[in-house]
Amino acid sequence: MKPTAATYQEASTLRSRLEHKGGDEADSLTSRVRHFLERTARGECAPAAKLHPLGFHCIPVYRSAEFGLCVHGWLPGAQRETSPTSDMHMHTFDMVSSVLAGNVINKQLELVDDGPNRYRIFEIRKDGGEDVDVFTDTGMETAIEERKIDKVSAGRQYAIERLVYHSADETARNQDFTVTLMLAKNWDDGPQRTLVEAARAHTIPLRYERRILSEAATRTAALEILDVL
Structure with a gap:
């Protein structure tokens, strides 16, 4: 894994601000993210934004074997991808996300x-890189219960431990702008997993490739996110 648009020192400072709770730190975090997006919009750094299958733009800030940082933007009216499986999934890393604008x-x-609704569990493995998902039906079925629902507004953050299933589908349906900074850490080499309605398990593709935006489209996304910070 190689760093993306930020240096290790810059990314470590962002990580420290994100992990340290408090109003002043939240303001500092937003200011630093704005600086990163301004550089991106001017073309001074060249991260490639991606259309994430969960409905948001992802602009990578930094990625290494130690940790990763991304700006996520749910942008009403912008082009969006739709997950080929579902938005119910779990990660193989611990996640901390700070909401900079809008709500999650x-x-x-x-x-x-x-339970009345049955779901098939699919494994997600990477095919030579983080932008290609390979789906495998495990043959295992389950039901689900919602255990906790959090509406997290700007200035607050939330954490999700690895292997915990979660969903943020209502964020994608929301017509308000939402921007977050996401930290991923404590990687696990095992496959991530997602849930699919059992009745349509046979329709899931074997391979899904995430769409990477051009430099011009990335700069436009950075400007749109800046407008709401």
């Missing part, structure tokens, strides 16, 4: 034996 509605889910 995050639901923590628990897999249970019994």
